[in-house]
Amino acid sequence: MIKIKIRDASQQLFAWVSALITLAACFGIILFLLVKGHGAVTLEFLLTDPNPTFQAEGAGGILAPMAGTFIVTLTGVVIALPWAIATATYLSEYAKKNLATAYLKLAIDVLSGVPTIVIAIFGVALFTNPTLGFLSSMIEGVEGVNKAFGKSFLVCGIGMAIMVLPYMIKTCEEAIKAVPNAFREASLALGASKKITITDVVLPSARRGIITAIILGMGRIIGDTAIVWLLLGGSIRMTGQQPWWHLSNWLSTLQNTGSTLTTYIFLNSPAGEGNKPELAFAASLVLVVIIVFLNAAAGLIGFMGKVKEE
Amino acid sequence: MGNVLVEHPLSKTNGSAPVSDDGCAIVVENVNAWYGRKQVLFNVDMQIKKNEIMAFIGPSGCGKTTLLRCFNRMNDIIKSFRLTGTIKIGDEDITSKNTDVLALRKKVGMVFQQPNPFPMSIFNNLRLPLAENFPDLEKAKIEDIIVQKLKDANIYTEIKDRLHHSALRISGGQQQRLCIARMLTIDPQILLFDEPCASLDPLSTKKIEDLLLQLKEKYTVVIVTHNIEQARRIADNVAFFYTGKLVEMGPAKKLFLAPETEMLERYLSGKF
Numbered sequence: 001m002i003k004i005k006i007r008d009a010s011q012q013l014f015a016w017v018s019a020l021i022t023l024a025a026c027f028g029i030i031l032f033l034l035v036k037g038h039g040a041v042t043l044e045f046l047l048t049d050p051n052p053t054f055q056a057e058g059a060g061g062i063l064a065p066m067a068g069t070f071i072v073t074l075t076g077v078v079i080a081l082p083w084a085i086a087t088a089t090y091l092s093e094y095a096k097k098n099l100a101t102a103y104l105k106l107a108i109d110v111l112s113g114v115p116t117i118v119i120a121i122f123g124v125a126l127f128t129n130p131t132l133g134f135l136s137s138m139i140e141g142v143e144g145v146n147k148a149f150g151k152s153f154l155v156c157g158i159g160m161a162i163m164v165l166p167y168m169i170k171t172c173e174e175a176i177k178a179v180p181n182a183f184r185e186a187s188l189a190l191g192a193s194k195k196i197t198i199t200d201v202v203l204p205s206a207r208r209g210i211i212t213a214i215i216l217g218m219g220r221i222i223g224d225t226a227i228v229w230l231l232l233g234g235s236i237r238m239t240g241q242q243p244w245w246h247l248s249n250w251l252s253t254l255q256n257t258g259s260t261l262t263t264y265i266f267l268n269s270p271a272g273e274g275n276k277p278e279l280a281f282a283a284s285l286v287l288v289v290i291i292v293f294l295n296a297a298a299g300l301i302g303f304m305g306k307v308k309e310e
Numbered sequence: 311m312g313n314v315l316v317e318h319p320l321s322k323t324n325g326s327a328p329v330s331d332d333g334c335a336i337v338v339e340n341v342n343a344w345y346g347r348k349q350v351l352f353n354v355d356m357q358i359k360k361n362e363i364m365a366f367i368g369p370s371g372c373g374k375t376t377l378l379r380c381f382n383r384m385n386d387i388i389k390s391f392r393l394t395g396t397i398k399i400g401d402e403d404i405t406s407k408n409t410d411v412l413a414l415r416k417k418v419g420m421v422f423q424q425p426n427p428f429p430m431s432i433f434n435n436l437r438l439p440l441a442e443n444f445p446d447l448e449k450a451k452i453e454d455i456i457v458q459k460l461k462d463a464n465i466y467t468e469i470k471d472r473l474h475h476s477a478l479r480i481s482g483g484q485q486q487r488l489c490i491a492r493m494l495t496i497d498p499q500i501l502l503f504d505e506p507c508a509s510l511d512p513l514s515t516k517k518i519e520d521l522l523l524q525l526k527e528k529y530t531v532v533i534v535t536h537n538i539e540q541a542r543r544i545a546d547n548v549a550f551f552y553t554g555k556l557v558e559m560g561p562a563k564k565l566f567l568a569p570e571t572e573m574l575e576r577y578l579s580g581k582f
Contacts, residue, residue: 180426182422182424183426183428183429184387185384185387185426186422186426186427186428186489186492188384188387188415189382189384189415189419189420189493190415190416190419190439190442190492190493190496191412191413191414191415191416191439191443191496192439192442193412196442200438200442201428201438204428204429204430205428205429
């Protein structure tokens with residue numbers, strides 16, 4: 001009897017300690033960043049463009065990297081979402097149980113396991129092709145070279161879309177499969193075609209899961225570095241026509257390069273080219289805060305949807 | 311309640327079920343059906359007259375729901391399903407490959423065992439089929455029809471202040487009447503009910519039964535029920551199924567008073 005009690009208690013203790021370690025790791029990182037980075041996070045830091053310089057006073061802020069993160073995330077999600085919904089709809093509503101479907105599912109699994117640096121190097125090979133030069137810019141002034149530059153916000157967004165596609169497909173597919181069959185039957189019994197049933201009943205019913213897929217995809221894109229490094233490049237500033245934020249320059253900004261928060265962190269850390277770790281910590285803090293907010297938003301949407309349906 | 315059953319504003323058929331020469335809304339001839347290799351219906355012959363309530367009774371798995379779902383081809387979504395024989399609605403054999411299934415389902419509405427309103431507002435539950443079937447309707451007209459159909463389903467006064475709230479937040483009985491209202495928006499002629507009261511409390515059941523009695527004035531009603539008392543209360547004719555065979559069929563009064571077969575007698579006395 002005592003033996004059993006001791007075993008139970010030790011198991012419970014083990015579970016508690018495991019949970020505590022996870023919590024400690026999460027809060028440890030946030031606390032560390034807060035301590036190291038909070039001093040540098042000022043309104044000016046958030047609202048000025050960075051400068052490549054050795055002097056800390058002239059280094060500027062993270063406006064362009066934040067905008068870069070935003071642009072890459074938006075293009076990635078905008079490209080991936082329709083693709084993901086279409087694939088997920090096919091898999092859950094149309095695909096028959098056969099070899100072709102099995103291969104498609106395997107391909108999605110494999111893609112989700114491909115390291116992002118491999119997707120990035122594939123992107124380099126693809127987008128330096130001169131016929132895709134319109135997505136970035138052509139290399140000029142080098143004799144005998146007919147190649148595209150292969151680095152731009154557009155190219156990076158496409159790379160990101162490929163990267164998040166498998167995750168978004170899976171989340172969307174689960175959301176669509178979770179829609180009760182009763183809704184499909186109700187719609188079909190009203191004389192609606194299968195297509196209308198899917199577009200007007202099934203997908204709207206799965207919208208909560210689809211929003212979750214969007215937020216998950218955004219989180220992955222925001223945190224990625226390898227694809228940004230190879231497909232957007234190592235310049236800390238926006239390289240398109242200035243001022244980059246002017247609406248008339250939007251295409252130039254998209255076709256040229258810049259940085260995101262992740263490459264900004266890398267470039268400012270001692271491991272990268274810079275030596276301004278306090279700025280790297282400050283940018284990391286901003287990045288983590290954005291990710292925490294995104295996760296909170298995902299949770300909130302799930303919660304609100306539940307309340308609304310009850 | 312006198313004006314509850316008002317004509318559909320778009321009705322082209324004056325609401326009467328299509329009638330073949332002998333006055334029947336549905337004529338079933340020699341129907342056999344299978345799920346995969348398992349035969350679930352055996353040589354069923356049946357005639358369902360217009361403007362009556364026909365109730366299918368019998369123990370679980372006897373094939374009554376399968377036959378009901380043949381009338382609007384809902385079995386089509388089950389891949390292993392196969393059927394022989396003919397089912398005529400009006401002059402058309404609806405088992406034919408050439409049948410326009412979408413048009414058929416607009417003629418033959420269906421309400422399911424579990425209330426299945428879409429996860430959207432009450433109003434949009436009815437607007438969706440209307441907008442889909444009658445894309446040219448003006449907004450005001452759509453609203454008129456929705457209110458009318460909710461009234462036809464005896465639910466309007468209960469929910470008129472909550473039209474734009476989620477349909478999932480009203481009670482099960484109200485949801486089921488909402489589903490009936492939604493079915494009526496497509497202007498059907500035959501109404502199929504698959505155990506519509508199975509998940510409802512007695513009061514909600516009573517409301518649905520009263521509604522069915524009103525609806526038969528204008529529509530032909532076929533209902534599957536496990537509840538013998540319900541069949542006794544509302545049915546004009548009753549068909550008793552057992553293991554895929556139509557065992558006995560006739561006017562409800564006669565069938566319940568003096569069953570011809572021993573099988574039905576045992577079923578009615580609860581010996582299954």
